[in-house]
Every structure is written in structure tokens, then in C-alpha cells.
Amino acid sequence: MxxxxxxxxxxxxxxxxxxxxxxxxxxxxxxxxxxxxxxxxxxxxxxxxxxxxxxxxxxxxxxxxxxxxxxxxxxxxxxxxxxxxxxxxxxxxxxxxxxxxxxxxxxxxxxxxxxxxxxxxxxxxxxxxxxxxxxxxxxxxxxxxxxGVAPGAVWRTVRVRERRYESADTVSFVLTGDALPTFAPGQYLSVAVRLPDGARQIRQYSLSSAPAAGDWRITVKRAGEVSNFVLDNVFEGDTLQVTTPFGDLVLPDDDAPLLLISAGIGCTPMMGMLAHLADTGDPRPVSVLHADRALSSHAHRAELAELVERLPYAVMHRWYEELGSRAPGAGLLAGRADLGEVAIAAGTRAYLCGPLPFMLGMRRALLERGVAAADIHYEVFGPDSWAPAPA
Structure with a gap:
């Protein structure tokens, strides 16, 4: 004080x-x-x-x-x-x-x-x-x-066990190493790379898998010098410098209904949350909303559908700016995300990740639908210009 x-x-x-x-x-x-x-x-x-x-x-x-x-x-x-x-x-x-x-x-x-x-x-x-x-x-x-680390001593070396395309410009990396600590679904880790000009640059990537023992998985979209470097230079058997997981976008230990809202590569923390919910047989109501440019650019698209199918009380809504030859229907919608027709149960906790304008729009819509500001949680990839804004 x-x-x-x-x-x-x-x-x-x-x-x-x-x-x-x-x-x-x-x-x-x-x-x-x-x-x-x-x-x-x-x-x-x-x-x-x-x-x-x-x-x-x-x-x-x-x-x-x-x-x-x-x-x-x-x-x-x-x-x-x-x-x-x-x-x-x-x-x-x-x-x-x-x-x-x-x-x-x-x-x-x-x-x-x-x-x-x-x-x-x-x-x-x-x-x-x-x-x-x-x-x-x-x-x-x-x-x-x-x-369980000394202040600042968060870095470790991991090996890439698997590299897999999740869309045309997005790749997931399964990382393995000695005694990798567990993490809370929704958290992220930092990746440091040495770029051709000698700079050591660091970026954060959400863990896109459940906190199962043994491995971590991150998903990297082609955007910016570090992500581009990783996609062009990191393959199976290579090593990466990464940190212990951190982040406060995590699921509480309760039975509140969940609303997971994402756009683009913002799906990654939601994938970790959904995988955890599916692995633990969580019975609560879960609504999954995702917006993307097109089906072809939707990373983890098939995996997302499989995870929702495994949850007994989960529903999914997807919006795409371009549907191609497909007709809207069965949770597949054209245009931008709209909460107008989405059922939101009382006491719902909402989790958002995606471009900042998208999240701010979703937050306004959630507040208008009666979701309490304290129940709206988010993750920002980059400097956080949301938190200091008026509630």
C-alpha cells in the first residue's frame, strides 16, 4: 500500500x-x-x-x-x-x-x-x-x-520426438526429455532460438496436449521470425531450448459449465484443456466455439472434433469465413463467430484465446449475455493490452 x-x-x-x-x-x-x-x-x-x-x-x-x-x-x-x-x-x-x-x-x-x-x-x-x-x-x-526451480533457472533442453503438420502453415512438435514436469491444461512454455544474425529470441507457445506423463506438445503457426525459423529449421531428433510451463489460463477444480472460445491458432490452449477433460472423463457441460478463415487453415480440426465427441455433454460450433463448396449445417457455420444463437448456462466460465480484437468482441458479447466479468478468462499471445483496460 x-x-x-x-x-x-x-x-x-x-x-x-x-x-x-x-x-x-x-x-x-x-x-x-x-x-x-x-x-x-x-x-x-x-x-x-x-x-x-x-x-x-x-x-x-x-x-x-x-x-x-x-x-x-x-x-x-x-x-x-x-x-x-x-x-x-x-x-x-x-x-x-x-x-x-x-x-x-x-x-x-x-x-x-x-x-x-x-x-x-x-x-x-x-x-x-x-x-x-x-x-x-x-x-x-x-x-x-x-x-521446483531456483529463480530464473527455468531453461532445459528437450528433443523433438515428432513433427506433424496440423494445417498447411501450422506444425505440432512433440517434445521429450528427462523428467519433464507436468503442467496445468492451458499453460504455455517459452522457446528460445538463435537466429542467423546471432540474436537469441524467445516466444511463448501453448501446450496443445493433455498433461500426460512423458511428453509435451506445442503447435507453431507460420508467423513472425521465431515461428518461421522453427518451422524451417527444427525437425525430428533436433533439440530445443524451452522453459518450465507457466501461465494462468487454467481450469479451476470445480464443475462449472465451460465455454471455450478460440480463433485461429488460439485453439492451442483449448486443445490442451479438452484433451484433459476427455482423458479424465469430465461430465460437465462444455461448449466449444472456434472461428477460422477456412477448414484448410483450421489447425487440429479433426482432433478437435474427436475430443468433443469423447465428452458426453459437449457441443461444438465452428465458423469459417470461407466454406468452399460445403453448405452450412450441423455446427458448421459461414462468416464470423456470433454468440447470438449459442446457449450459455448459468454460472458458465468462459475461456478465450485468439487475436485481441476477436477476444474483445467475444467479451462484450459474453457480458451482454450475462456472463460475469470475473468468469471470463483469456490468453494473449504477445504483450497484454487487455488487462489494463477498464473492466
Whole structure:
């Protein structure tokens, strides 16, 4: 909790800092990477940096966290920070790295806001930063403890046991190794590759299989420099550097009806959830909704149908922008996903994964149908610009 003095200073300066936070975070990353080029080359997603997505996500998270210190909402803070903590754990972030961020973030604040950053203002925002940082450090320490690893020691070498096309531009990789830990359905792991220019780049991929002992499976779609590199260069018998699984899009241990909504490669965490439900004979009602460009681009299409068939109270709805010569019918629909005709039971928990505009549209539709905001869960591939948004 912020001190009373810092709270009042933050309250008075939040409009000005909030208005400038985009400029602050852009300058912060530039200054930090100038001083530590290895961070941009070997840790941060340089594609997101070029597009400005990481800067926007950081700006939103800081502004939202500061605002929530003025009007406390622990659940909202948990939502924002849990995503960040899990992503940090999947990258092996350690506490000392928060000192580096602090140095260049506050240099940027002083440079952008100039004389407005009095000693009182600097002290108040320093308090905000360290409250946020120390909360994240504690959350990450718990994630490392639960995973049975030392802070930051999340990397391991696995071997590709099987490579299989799931659509024309999507490949699944079955990974095997010594004593692979189990995971919760819906979680992801990080994959690090050394690109031709020498950069070590990291991306997260959902585990698309049930948490059966022995193997992991990820599914990679051709998009971006890391995914393209993996598809072009990784084959059976090759090794990959990956992390322990993390992620908070996981199924609770209850019997609430489930609504699994995905689009495109967003099907991957849902595949893991459905495989787990099928393997454990879960009797609850499950509605599966998937949207894609065409049947030919729908990764795991046949496997999805088989998993739904194995669940006694599961129904499936699929939308395709292009149906080809097929006529709509039997859960096969033309156009974009529409919840209008989908039955949603009381108490349903909804899980979303796909492009951000798709998920935001589905969230609005779910809220209009009476699903509580707290029962709508999601996974974002990339910087999270949803969590800081108003509830």
C-alpha cells in the first residue's frame, strides 16, 4: 500500500504522468537498450519493440496499477500482475533485473516531464514502481517455488520426438526429455532460438496436449521470425531450448459449465484443456466455439472434433469465413463467430484465446449475455493490452 503522502502526490500527478506514459515507456526502452543491447538481442521480443506493442502494454500496466492504488481493487491488481508475473517467470526474469528497469524508467520520466518531476513527485512514483516491482518479485518467487526451480533457472533442453503438420502453415512438435514436469491444461512454455544474425529470441507457445506423463506438445503457426525459423529449421531428433510451463489460463477444480472460445491458432490452449477433460472423463457441460478463415487453415480440426465427441455433454460450433463448396449445417457455420444463437448456462466460465480484437468482441458479447466479468478468462499471445483496460 502506498503511503498517504505518496497517494496524494500520485493522485495529483496521475493525469500528467498518464498522458505522457507512452512517451516515457518508448524513451525508457530506447535508453535501456542503448546501455544494454544484449537485452533487446537476447531477451525482449524485438518484433513487438519495432511495432510499439510492448511499449503500449507497459504504459497501460503502469498507469492502471497506479490508478488502482488510489481506488483499491485487489482482484483487478491480481489480474494485471498475474499475467506479467507468469510471462516473466517463463522468461527466467530475476529480481536484480528490476533494478535495471528502475534506472532507465526514471531517467525517462525525468527527461519527458522535466521540471514537473520535483523531489516529492519522484519519491511518490518511485514508491509506485517498487510496490509494483516487489509485488511481481514475490509472485514470481512463488511461481518458481511451485515449479521446483531456483529463480530464473527455468531453461532445459528437450528433443523433438515428432513433427506433424496440423494445417498447411501450422506444425505440432512433440517434445521429450528427462523428467519433464507436468503442467496445468492451458499453460504455455517459452522457446528460445538463435537466429542467423546471432540474436537469441524467445516466444511463448501453448501446450496443445493433455498433461500426460512423458511428453509435451506445442503447435507453431507460420508467423513472425521465431515461428518461421522453427518451422524451417527444427525437425525430428533436433533439440530445443524451452522453459518450465507457466501461465494462468487454467481450469479451476470445480464443475462449472465451460465455454471455450478460440480463433485461429488460439485453439492451442483449448486443445490442451479438452484433451484433459476427455482423458479424465469430465461430465460437465462444455461448449466449444472456434472461428477460422477456412477448414484448410483450421489447425487440429479433426482432433478437435474427436475430443468433443469423447465428452458426453459437449457441443461444438465452428465458423469459417470461407466454406468452399460445403453448405452450412450441423455446427458448421459461414462468416464470423456470433454468440447470438449459442446457449450459455448459468454460472458458465468462459475461456478465450485468439487475436485481441476477436477476444474483445467475444467479451462484450459474453457480458451482454450475462456472463460475469470475473468468469471470463483469456490468453494473449504477445504483450497484454487487455488487462489494463477498464473492466
Amino acid at each position: 502506498l503511503s498517504a503522502t505518496a497517494t496524494e502526490t500520485v493522485r495529483a500527478t496521475l493525469p500528467a504522468v498518464g498522458a505522457a506514459i507512452g512517451d516515457i515507456t518508448a524513451l525508457f526502452y530506447r535508453r535501456m537498450f542503448e546501455a544494454h543491447p544484449e537485452l533487446e538481442r537476447d531477451l525482449f521480443n524485438r518484433g513487438n519493440q519495432r511495432q510499439g506493442q510492448q511499449q503500449q502494454a507497459l504504459a497501460g500496466a503502469i498507469a492502471a496499477f497506479a490508478a488502482l492504488q488510489l481506488e483499491p481493487d485487489p482482484a483487478r491488481v491480481e489480474l494485471i500482475l498475474s499475467r506479467i508475473a507468469n510471462k516473466h517467470a517463463s522468461l527466467g526474469i530475476e529480481p536484480a533485473q528490476y533494478e535495471i528497469v528502475h534506472t532507465y524508467l526514471f531517467q525517462a520520466i525525468a527527461e519527458v516531464l522535466g521540471a514537473a518531476v520535483t523531489p516529492e513527485v519522484a519519491a511518490a512514483w518511485d514508491e509506485v514502481y517498487w510496490l509494483m516491482a516487489e509485488t511481481l518479485i514475490a509472485m514470481e518467487a512463488e511461481l518458481y517455488r511451485a515449479a
